[in-house]
Amino acid sequence: xxxxxxxxxxxxxxxxxxxxxxxxxxxxxxxxxxxxxxxxxxxxxxxxxxxxxxxxxxxxxxxxxxxxxxxxxxxxxxxxxxxxxxxxxxxxxxxxxxxxxxxxxxxxxxxxxxxxxxxxxxxxxxxxxxxxxxxxxxxxxxxxxxxxxxxxxxxxxxxxxxxxxxxxxxxxxxxx
Numbered sequence: 301x302x303x304x305x306x307x308x309x310x311x312x313x314x315x316x317x318x319x320x321x322x323x324x325x326x327x328x329x330x331x332x333x334x335x336x337x338x339x340x341x342x343x344x345x346x347x348x349x350x351x352x353x354x355x356x357x358x359x360x361x362x363x364x365x366x367x368x369x370x371x372x373x374x375x376x377x378x379x380x381x382x383x384x385x386x387x388x389x390x391x392x393x394x395x396x397x398x399x400x401x402x403x404x405x406x407x408x409x410x411x412x413x414x415x416x417x418x419x420x421x422x423x424x425x426x427x428x429x430x431x432x433x434x435x436x437x438x439x440x441x442x443x444x445x446x447x448x449x450x451x452x453x454x455x456x457x458x459x460x461x462x463x464x465x466x467x468x469x470x471x472x473x474x475x476x
Contacts, residue, residue, distance in 0.1 A: 305403075305405060305407060308429055309396075309399055311430075312395050314433075315436050316393070316395075318436075318437075318458045319392055322447075323349070324454050325456055326381060327364075328452065329345070331381075333451075334381060334450075338449055340446055342439075346381070348446065349384060349443060350378065351389070352435075353377055354370045354375055360394060360395060362428070363429075372416070373416060402425070407429075408425070409425055413425070413428075429464060444458060
């Protein structure tokens with residue numbers, strides 16, 4: 301059986317893996333298509349990808365007490381996709397490092413924080429992290445649908461099983 305710590309490390313790795321695949325597909329689009337209104341909650345692919353970075357920064361600030369914490373969920377942190385992509389890679393690495401350093405006790409310890417509207421909250425750290433990863437998956441699904449709508453014939457699969465299979469193949473190849 302997988303421990304909670306192992307599960308959270310897997311989810312952090314999956315988060316980075318899926319984001320890299322999504323950003324590679326986004327980079328294949330012309331800029332006007334990337335910014336085109338697509339009927340998603342945050343408007344365009346550009347708005348959706350910025351929102352995901354915003355919320356990860358908010359959650360990491362809540363969890364670590366460090367880093368930037370935007371005050372709105374719809375703020376555009378980066379106008380250019382290449383700069384947004386670099387920031388995404390850095391934030392994913394920060395998240396993976398943070399999760400890797402958590403002990404089992406730290407994962408179950410409660411975290412006190414305030415919502416963006418200032419409402420105090422308290423919950424186990426593992427639940428906050430589960431939300432963070434689930435939120436990413438939710439909006440990556442929207443981004444995937446936007447890519448399909450914009451004509452990316454076959455957006456990349458973002459299935460967790462695909463990442464797990466890739467890692468298993470690499471481990472087998474390394475052992476030989």
